[in-house]
Amino acid sequence: MACGERVSKKLAQTERALKKLKELGGLESELDREILHEVAAKRFEYTYESLWKTARLFLLENKGLECNSPRRPFQIAYLR
Secondary structure, X not given: OXXXXXXXXXXXXXXXXXXXXXXXXXXXXXXXXXXXXXXHHHHHHHHHHHXXXXXXXXXXXXXXXXXXXOHHHHHHHHHO
């Protein structure tokens, strides 16, 4: 699999996760508040994991930078 292809696949996965997270906004009247909170927390966690791993892969393949923690890709992105 080509470099850009792997990043594109991870980015598509992250976009799907974000879309699922945004869908929760319309479910406030349909779900119990406590259940909605738990689902939102889990979807946020999944979206965050997907985003940092996508950023890590991008930095590795395009800049040659190793990032072993979630914090580092965001620091690099912020400083650039």
